[in-house]
Structure formats: C-alpha cells, structure tokens
Amino acid sequence: MSTDHRPWVPRVTVATVVFDKGRYLLVEEIAETGQPVLNQPAGHLEPGESLADAARRETLEETGWHVEIEALLGASLLTNSLTGITYYRTSFVARPLRHDPERPLDREIIGPRWLSYAEIIADAARLRSESVLATIEQHRSGARFPLGDFFYPRIPQ
Numbered sequence: 001m002s003t004d005h006r007p008w009v010p011r012v013t014v015a016t017v018v019f020d021k022g023r024y025l026l027v028e029e030i031a032e033t034g035q036p037v038l039n040q041p042a043g044h045l046e047p048g049e050s051l052a053d054a055a056r057r058e059t060l061e062e063t064g065w066h067v068e069i070e071a072l073l074g075a076s077l078l079t080n081s082l083t084g085i086t087y088y089r090t091s092f093v094a095r096p097l098r099h100d101p102e103r104p105l106d107r108e109i110i111g112p113r114w115l116s117y118a119e120i121i122a123d124a125a126r127l128r129s130e131s132v133l134a135t136i137e138q139h140r141s142g143a144r145f146p147l148g149d150f151f152y153p154r155i156p157q
Helices: 051-063 117-122 130-141
Strands: 011-020 023-030 036-039 042-044 065-079 086-099 109-115
Touching: 011 051, 011 065, 011 130, 023 051, 023 117, 023 130, 036 109, 042 051, 051 065, 051 086, 051 109, 065 130, 086 130, 109 117, 117 130
Parallel strands: 011 086
Antiparallel strands: 011 023, 011 042, 023 036, 023 109, 065 086
16 A cells, blocks of 8 residues: 555546558657657647647647547556656547648657558667557557547536
8 A cells, every 4th residue: 555645646648640641640759768769649638628639739739730630549548667657648540631841849859750550660669658559559450439429518617
C-alpha cells in the first residue's frame, strides 16, 4: 500500500494516425532524453477542448497538416519509464486535408515525416514508445469506432 496520499491523476493525451497513399504521417521530435524520436502527432488535452479538437490542433501544431478526424481508433494507458508519469492516450484516425508548409511547428519538432509501414518497422528503435507501433497496428487491423458512439454533447453548466 502506498503512503503517498495525493490523488493519482493520469495526464490526458491524444494521438492522430494519418494514413495516405500507403504512408503514415509521423513526427520527428526531440524526446526528454535529447534524442530524436518518431511519434504520431500527439499532445495534451487543453482546458475546454474536446478530444477530437485536441487531436486536430496537435496534428496542425506538430506537422503543419490540417486534418479531418474520421474515427476513434482506441485508448491506452502508458507509464513513462523515465518520469513515472502515466498518460491516458486517446487515438484517432484522420484524413489529411491540406498542408501549410510555412506554419511554424512546436519547438521540439524537427519535422513531419511520411513513412511506409516497412520504413517504420525498419526504424522501430527510434519510436518514442511502444504505443506508436501499437497504434499503427490497430490501424492496420481495421479497428475503428464511429465518433458518434464516443462523443456525447456537453452537459450545460
């Protein structure tokens, strides 16, 4: 039993799987270790934001791509082995709409990378976490949940 009496609160994050013409949109970014890694466009939920809005925003901020969220892919819990922080991650499937190559990207981002599944497997040692490949495998399996089954209207305050 833990003697820590603080409430355990996982951090809420989103990730977006964008697949087009046989390639996945990934982000090359600098991890906490200082090393470049590959990740899905992903980030934290901000106050007042829906999960889908956060996924759209994070994809744009990290890649310069405007996307349309098409389906819920799944959710997972992951504890970072370096920090001990637990993340609750909701993943979405999105379709690319248009690219804004002049848009400044988040400061830790090196740039967007379109990679085939074979290229991702070949570079698997550079994936930010096991959830990156797990999410791609979910996508490849055909897993999809309609957004209407997941999102409910906000309750009036």
